Amino acid sequence: MSDFRFTIHDDDGAARAGVFLTPHGRVDTPAFMAVGTLATVKALDPDDLRALGAQMILGNAYHLHLRPGDDVVREMGGLHAFMAWDGPILTDSGGFQVFSLEGLRTVSEDGVEFRSHLDGSLRAFTPESVMRIERNLGADVIMQFDHVIPGQSDEATARDASERSLRWLARCADEVARWRSDTDEPRSPQALFPIVQGGIHESLRRAAARSVRDSGDWVGYGIGGLSVGEAKPDMYRILDVVDGELPRDRPRYLMGVGFPEDLVEGVRRGVDLFDCVAPTRMGRNGAAFTRDGRLNIKRSEFRVDKRPLDEDCDCAACRRFSRAYIRHLFTADEILGLRLLSLHNVHFLVRLMRDARDANRGGTIDAWSEEWLARYLSRPVTSE
Amino acid sequence: MSDFRFTIHDDDGAARAGVFLTPHGRVDTPAFMAVGTLATVKALDPDDLRALGAQMILGNAYHLHLRPGDDVVREMGGLHAFMAWDGPILTDSGGFQVFSLEGLRTVSEDGVEFRSHLDGSLRAFTPESVMRIERNLGADVIMQFDHVIPGQSDEATARDASERSLRWLARCADEVARWRSDTDEPRSPQALFPIVQGGIHESLRRAAARSVRDSGDWVGYGIGGLSVGEAKPDMYRILDVVDGELPRDRPRYLMGVGFPEDLVEGVRRGVDLFDCVAPTRMGRNGAAFTRDGRLNIKRSEFRVDKRPLDEDCDCAACRRFSRAYIRHLFTADEILGLRLLSLHNVHFLVRLMRDARDANRGGTIDAWSEEWLARYLSRPVTSE
Numbered sequence: 001m002s003d004f005r006f007t008i009h010d011d012d013g014a015a016r017a018g019v020f021l022t023p024h025g026r027v028d029t030p031a032f033m034a035v036g037t038l039a040t041v042k043a044l045d046p047d048d049l050r051a052l053g054a055q056m057i058l059g060n061a062y063h064l065h066l067r068p069g070d071d072v073v074r075e076m077g078g079l080h081a082f083m084a085w086d087g088p089i090l091t092d093s094g095g096f097q098v099f100s101l102e103g104l105r106t107v108s109e110d111g112v113e114f115r116s117h118l119d120g121s122l123r124a125f126t127p128e129s130v131m132r133i134e135r136n137l138g139a140d141v142i143m144q145f146d147h148v149i150p151g152q153s154d155e156a157t158a159r160d161a162s163e164r165s166l167r168w169l170a171r172c173a174d175e176v177a178r179w180r181s182d183t184d185e186p187r188s189p190q191a192l193f194p195i196v197q198g199g200i201h202e203s204l205r206r207a208a209a210r211s212v213r214d215s216g217d218w219v220g221y222g223i224g225g226l227s228v229g230e231a232k233p234d235m236y237r238i239l240d241v242v243d244g245e246l247p248r249d250r251p252r253y254l255m256g257v258g259f260p261e262d263l264v265e266g267v268r269r270g271v272d273l274f275d276c277v278a279p280t281r282m283g284r285n286g287a288a289f290t291r292d293g294r295l296n297i298k299r300s301e302f303r304v305d306k307r308p309l310d311e312d313c314d315c316a317a318c319r320r321f322s323r324a325y326i327r328h329l330f331t332a333d334e335i336l337g338l339r340l341l342s343l344h345n346v347h348f349l350v351r352l353m354r355d356a357r358d359a360n361r362g363g364t365i366d367a368w369s370e371e372w373l374a375r376y377l378s379r380p381v382t383s384e
Numbered sequence: 385m386s387d388f389r390f391t392i393h394d395d396d397g398a399a400r401a402g403v404f405l406t407p408h409g410r411v412d413t414p415a416f417m418a419v420g421t422l423a424t425v426k427a428l429d430p431d432d433l434r435a436l437g438a439q440m441i442l443g444n445a446y447h448l449h450l451r452p453g454d455d456v457v458r459e460m461g462g463l464h465a466f467m468a469w470d471g472p473i474l475t476d477s478g479g480f481q482v483f484s485l486e487g488l489r490t491v492s493e494d495g496v497e498f499r500s501h502l503d504g505s506l507r508a509f510t511p512e513s514v515m516r517i518e519r520n521l522g523a524d525v526i527m528q529f530d531h532v533i534p535g536q537s538d539e540a541t542a543r544d545a546s547e548r549s550l551r552w553l554a555r556c557a558d559e560v561a562r563w564r565s566d567t568d569e570p571r572s573p574q575a576l577f578p579i580v581q582g583g584i585h586e587s588l589r590r591a592a593a594r595s596v597r598d599s600g601d602w603v604g605y606g607i608g609g610l611s612v613g614e615a616k617p618d619m620y621r622i623l624d625v626v627d628g629e630l631p632r633d634r635p636r637y638l639m640g641v642g643f644p645e646d647l648v649e650g651v652r653r654g655v656d657l658f659d660c661v662a663p664t665r666m667g668r669n670g671a672a673f674t675r676d677g678r679l680n681i682k683r684s685e686f687r688v689d690k691r692p693l694d695e696d697c698d699c700a701a702c703r704r705f706s707r708a709y710i711r712h713l714f715t716a717d718e719i720l721g722l723r724l725l726s727l728h729n730v731h732f733l734v735r736l737m738r739d740a741r742d743a744n745r746g747g748t749i750d751a752w753s754e755e756w757l758a759r760y761l762s763r764p765v766t767s768e
Contacts, residue, residue, distance in 0.1 A: 038712070038713075038716045038718055039709070039712065040713060040718050040720045042718065042719060042720075043719040043720070044720070045720060045723070046704075047700075067712065067715060067716050068687070068708070068711075068712040068715065068716075072687060072688055072708065072712075075688050076688060076690065076706065076708055076709070082706075082708075082709055082712075083709065084704040084705055084709075303452070303456060304456055304459045304460060306460065316431075320430075320468040321468055322460065322466075324452070324456065324460055324466075325423070325460070325466055325467065325468075327452075328422070328423065328451065328452040328456070328466075329422075329424060331451060331452065332422045332451050332452075334422055334424050334426065335426060335427040335719060335722060335723070336424045336426075336427070336428070336429060338719060339429065339719070339723070
């Protein structure tokens with residue numbers, strides 16, 4: 001555990017600003033992690049990510065297992081070497097992906113059988129096999145294999161999945177413990193994060209958080225099963241509950257959540273790490289975050305607009321290019337457009353978390369949040 | 385004319401190394417110009433181009449006229465400002481594009497009527513209208529509107545097109561002369577390049593080169609209608625003929641030619657500037673130039689290949705990424721793969737021309753060419 005350290009520098013109510021140290025360097029928290037599903041943050045170069053201030057990124061065990069194969073990544077020296085990213089990396093466990101394969105998977109106590117979305121081949125994930133995949137990938141933080149359910153699931157369904165996730169956590173931890181005693185092949189240390197499940201049911205979330213907390217001395221904690229179809233107030237309410245139960249001195253990672261307003265609300269509720277495909281996926285669809293809300297760059301109103309995407313932004317797109325130019329790139333299906341909007345949107349979230357850290361330091365997180373949200377939500381989102 | 389200057393530093397037979405000065409900076413020749421069809425070199429960022437040493441790039445009048453419209457580019461401050469490229473730019477005249485619209489265009493002495501490949505709308509290009517389009521785009525070098533024919537055309541067809549191109553050159557020059565007397569709107573000076581046509585017929589090429597040469601004090605000369613279906617020996621033979629007729633003290637631009645072996649052969653025959661979509665188009669298809677010939681990165685033999693694309697290359701792809709990683713990007717349809725191979729291929733040609741300059745300086749262009757071609761052509765091209 002000594003290869004990881006989390007230090008809180010500033011407390012401001014539930015919110016906090018800190019530093020999460022990993023074997024591949026530091027992460028100033030709160031932080032947004034860009035998603036590199038297939039060992040690349042879509043449309044971006046690792047140099048783009050470094051230049052915009054990204055510190056930690058994410059890879060997907062499910063996708064990398066299928067392509068190029070976690071065995072290939074291992075043979076190439078692990079994910080850091082393979083994708084030329086020497087900063088911290090976190091891999092998810094594929095739980096979210098296999099449970100999204102509605103109709104193509106069967107859950108049992110042992111694990112999940114599923115068919116690949118690529119070729120329909122039959123595959124199986126167990127807590128043990130997923131740990132081996134994540135070991136091959138070699139990320140700094142590896143997530144447990146968990147049972148993910150839809151956001152609106154009833155209490156019985158949520159309890160079943162939450163309790164199964166706890167049993168699977170124990171099996172993940174046992175598998176990881178076996179490696180630690182394996183001295184034949186020294187590898188970079190990896191921190192296993194448990195995941196708190198429980199749907200939108202407060203008592204289940206409270207029980208899950210306590211069980212996870214009491215089951216080991218974890219480096220950090222995942223909060224899963226949110227932003228999967230439930231209403232936003234439900235998500236915020238659950239975050240408040242979980243915040244009260246998890247140890248204050250460890251980082252909390254809210255999985256798959258990444259709209260600007262959700263990041264702000266999450267920070268206020270003690271979340272330290274976020275990830276989401278939203279900035280890159282929306283960017284490839286022509287949507288840009290701005291301080292005044294989202295805009296759709298394809299709209300004809302931007303045809304000769306000389307302004308940058310966001311006049312408050314200093315990213316590599318806004319420093320150089322007009323809305324008119326980026327609109328033209330989208331109209332003409334030019335690849336550079338996909339890169340510029342992806343870059344802008346990731347920069348927007350990375351900078352948002354930097355601003356949140358500053359507000360925390362100044363003890364003004366509530367006032368800052370209110371002002372930020374009021375401006376961001378003040379204008380109607382342009383149609384997309 | 386004083387805004388442009390061409391200085392030859394080293395002569396080595398027909399080959400020469402020099403500097404072409406333009407209002408937007410210098411171009412060390414011989415040089416390869418990457419093609420930015422729609423105001424972007426496909427899949428690349430202007431910063432990529434600067435970093436790999438590109439000095440001059442190209443835009444297409446036909447494509448930019450249709451999207452976003454040359455009026456939009458003008459309103460945005462011209463092509464340099466619009467695409468954030470402050471180095472020299474050349475625009476072609478659309479001649480090649482409209483004559484490629486087989487069945488969708490009608491040629492008359494006045495110009496060409498054609499249907500847009502985008503929406504079928506009826507359009508017309510005349511020498512005068514094309515000059516106005518290229519004025520709106522604002523490139524440093526603008527090409528005359530010419531009549532392009534297939535590479536295997538018979539002598540009568542080639543004579544007709546060549547003579548029409550000469551008459552259109554006079555109309556282009558008249559149109560440009562009108563702007564020069566228009567003092568109401570000062571703009572960056574633009575150099576009009578004539579284009580030598582004549583197919584693969586030596587007497588026609590000789591006559592065209594002489595007529596062009598005698599018709600004005602041109603800043604530089606385009607050589608058109610090559611690499612359009614004729615055999616390579618025919619192209620080289622015609623280059624020898626044209627080299628003997630054009631003034632030695634002006635740059636010669638061989639239009640649309642850009643395979644590595646053609647660049648080497650062109651340099652030996654007194655060509656100074658080249659352009660081609662090959663490096664980016666082939667890159668997007670997974671083909672990479674290497675010193676030992678082309679390779680197709682999608683092949684399974686590269687699955688765990690830790691070597692860079694080309695072990696002799698120092699581009700931003702080869703410095704950081706393995707063949708295995710780039711193969712994975714292509715297998716997974718990731719955008720970064722398109723960028724890395726485009727970047728590598730453009731870098732390859734830019735560096736090839738830098739090496740040719742060095743060989744010229746050393747007076748070893750023939751030995752260098754033979755050695756370079758022998759190695760490049762020694763291995764069979766991998767199937768694509």
